Amino acid sequence: MISDSAATDRRPARPRYGVDGFPYLLGLCGAAAVLVPAGAVALRRGQRAVAGVALAVGAGAAVPAALGLRYVARGKVALRDRVLDAVPWRGDETVVDLGAGSGLLGLGAAARTGGVVHCVDLFVTTDLSGNTPERLWRNAEALGVADRTRVHRTDVRATGLPGSCADVVLSSLCLHNLADAGAPAAALDEVVRILRPGGTVVVTDLAHVRDEYAPHLERRGLTVRTQRVPATFPPQRLLVARRPG
Secondary structure, eight states: OBOSOOOOSSOOSSOOOOOBTHHHHHHHHHHHHHHHHHHHHHHHTTOHHHHHHHHHHHHHHHHHHHHHHHIIIIIHHHHHHHHHHTSOOOSOOOEEEETOTTTHHHHHHHTTOSSOEEEEEOOOSSSBTTOOHHHHHHHHHHHTOGGGEEEEESOTTOOOOOTTOEEEEEEESOGGGOOSTTHHHHHHHHHHHHEEEEEEEEEEESSSIIIIIHHHHHHTTOEEEEEEETTOSSOEEEEEEEOOO
16 A cells, blocks of 8 residues: 655646557557558458458557547547536535546546545556556646645455444446456445445446446445536446435
8 A cells, every 4th residue: 555645856747548448559559550541452452352351450459549539639538527417416525436546536536536546446557558557646736736635545345444434435347347346346345344434435437337236235234326427438327326324
C-alpha cells in the first residue's frame, strides 16, 4: 500500500488517463490502416474478390476503432460525470474507487467531496496504457487533490480497508477483468463489507451488470437499479445501489 504522495519536480499541466483497451484499439487501427488501402489497390488492379475481402474486413475494423477513439477522447469523461452525478453528495464523503487506474473516477470524486479518496488497483497495463501508481499521483497533483488521495496497490477482493469505512464505492470497467470463478462476487462482497449504512455504490461494466452484479448486491440487502449508458464503446451498463441506513 502506498499512503503518501510521490514527490515530483513539476506539476503536470493536466491529468492524463490513458487509453482503454489499448492493445485491442491499436490492433483495430492497424488493421484498418493496412486493409483499406490494400483493398483499394486490389480494386484498381481488377482483383475484385481480394478487394472485397480486404475492404470489408478493413471497414469492419475501422468502425469499432473510430468508436473506441471517440470514447477515449470524450466518452470516458462523459461517463465519469454520469457516474458521479448518480451519487447524492453531501461534501464530506469517504470514497473508495475499485480498479482506479489513472484516477478518472476517484480523482473526479475528490472534486466533489472534502473527504479522503482511496484508489485501489493492481495497476495491470493490459487494458489501460500507462496504468501506474506514479501516473495516478501525477494526476492527483495536477488536480490539487493529492493530499486527500490514498493509493492501495492491492486486489479489489481484499482491499485491506476497515469495514464500513466508505460512504461511496465506485468502479468502472474492472469486475469483468476478474477471470477466476467467483471473483466478481468476492469483489462485490468486499464492496458490501467496506460500505457504510446509507452508502452508495456505482458500477459500470461491459457485461454481467444486470444478470450477476445486481442480483448479488440485492441478496446482500442493497437496493439496486441498472440502466444502459449511451455513447460508450464497447456498450456499458450502469448500476447504482444503496445500502439501507
